[in-house]
Amino acid sequence: MNQIFEIERKISVLADTMTGLNDKALTETRDFTADEDKVYKAYESEMTTLKGLLKKAKDSEELAKMKVTGNMNSVTETGSDLVSALKSYLKTGLIHKDFEGPNGGFALKTNPLLNTTASGIIQTNIHPTSLLVTEGLDFGRKLGMNVQTGVVGTQELPNIGQLDASVTAEGVAGGASNPVISVTAVDASNFSSSLQFSKQFLMNASPDTINKIIGDMLAANERKLMAKAFTLAGANTDGSVASTAAGLTYKDITKEKKNTFINLGATAFVTTSDVRAYLENLNAGGANIKFAWTDNDTLAGQPAYVADSAPANKLLWGDWSNMFVGVWGTPELIYDNLKFKEFGKVEITAITFANAAIQNPRGIKYMDVSAN
Numbered sequence: 001m002n003q004i005f006e007i008e009r010k011i012s013v014l015a016d017t018m019t020g021l022n023d024k025a026l027t028e029t030r031d032f033t034a035d036e037d038k039v040y041k042a043y044e045s046e047m048t049t050l051k052g053l054l055k056k057a058k059d060s061e062e063l064a065k066m067k068v069t070g071n072m073n074s075v076t077e078t079g080s081d082l083v084s085a086l087k088s089y090l091k092t093g094l095i096h097k098d099f100e101g102p103n104g105g106f107a108l109k110t111n112p113l114l115n116t117t118a119s120g121i122i123q124t125n126i127h128p129t130s131l132l133v134t135e136g137l138d139f140g141r142k143l144g145m146n147v148q149t150g151v152v153g154t155q156e157l158p159n160i161g162q163l164d165a166s167v168t169a170e171g172v173a174g175g176a177s178n179p180v181i182s183v184t185a186v187d188a189s190n191f192s193s194s195l196q197f198s199k200q201f202l203m204n205a206s207p208d209t210i211n212k213i214i215g216d217m218l219a220a221n222e223r224k225l226m227a228k229a230f231t232l233a234g235a236n237t238d239g240s241v242a243s244t245a246a247g248l249t250y251k252d253i254t255k256e257k258k259n260t261f262i263n264l265g266a267t268a269f270v271t272t273s274d275v276r277a278y279l280e281n282l283n284a285g286g287a288n289i290k291f292a293w294t295d296n297d298t299l300a301g302q303p304a305y306v307a308d309s310a311p312a313n314k315l316l317w318g319d320w321s322n323m324f325v326g327v328w329g330t331p332e333l334i335y336d337n338l339k340f341k342e343f344g345k346v347e348i349t350a351i352t353f354a355n356a357a358i359q360n361p362r363g364i365k366y367m368d369v370s371a372n
Contacts, residue, residue: 005088005096007054012094014050018043135307136222137327140229143305143320144266146359151326157184157359188328188353191224193217196345199337217350218331227309229323229356230270234311237318237361242368250284250292253300256317256367269304270316275369276306279315318364328353 021040025032032040085096140147148155159182195217202210241255257267271279279293297304302317310316334349358364 004054004057005094007050007057008094009088011047011050011054014043014047018047135226135309136219137225137325139305139307140226140320140323140325143268143270143323145229145320145323145325147325149327150330151188151328155186155324155326155357157186157324157357158182159184159360184357184359186324186326186355186357188326189355190351191221191354192349192351193220194347194349196340196343196347198345202346214333214348214350217348218352221331221350221352221354223309225325225327225352225354225356226307229325230307230310230316232356232358233270233316233318233323233364234314234366236358237364237366239368240365248278248282248369250282250300252367253279253292253315256315256365257300265319265321267302267317267319269299269302270307270310271304271314272308272310272312273306275313275315276304278369313368313370315367315369316364317366320364322358322360322363323356324359325356326354328355 018040021032021036021043025036085098088094088096137147137149195213240258241252276293279299280291282292284290284292293299293304332351332353334351335346336349337346339347
């Protein structure tokens, strides 16, 4: 099993190296040099050898299974082996055979789980929560946000101001009368979630439980990232309409579309469940429209969405392609077996390096409805 895992790791590293050579030549729109061609052919030969070894190793493993009897469900990996397997999985996408779940994904084979407590050792059943269906990156894509993954380095988002009455004449040096060009620079921030487990749990968790828990933690990080994006939209853009004690009107909602100073694409409203409940009872006063928020989730003729991560008492609207959401590299998993050692536990932290920024604030507006 360890032999198969090591060969697969070597194949993955070699594939990355070969891809790098290819990409370099493609980027420079040229064929391989003589030296590059020689190196690449050597890599091809090595890849063929590794694939042959991998097949033999897997065949050998299958034959060994035919003569093994007894319980095959126990795992004897130590904590350090678990960490190595998890880190390798996150980096290469390859799963060590001892940690492969029945439905794919990273998992631990299981016997009944034991948990250390102050009064002794008891059997405990732990079920992960269901956060995978969340307001994460998929929700951002649904809104039309500029969601990018695998980002590298600082991202520069140019923002070109709109034309006005002052246009520089032909042949005259540009100045303040030209549309102002600015750049928003975005670097990665740390979005993380941590959980503590007994070592017994990590070594004896049910199949796919570990994979599900890590997925939930990464999904929680995405929720935090989207909350930052919506907070930016509700603080760094134009609040064109403010609510009053007299009460919000349907006309006020339509005013939010006024003076955006941008050619808009697909637009949508986003708010919280509290504001939605208020709008569902706000009389629209228009023909064939009884309430502002309709049964088919539209508001003032636009798609409307509820997000728990949206800022309180705000109604956001605009072209969400102006919102950049980036994820740098791949998530990381940190295993700490010392922080909670006095409790007989270890801590796992899932880290997502990401950030959000508005490329053109004119494209998104918000309405303050706190007085209502």
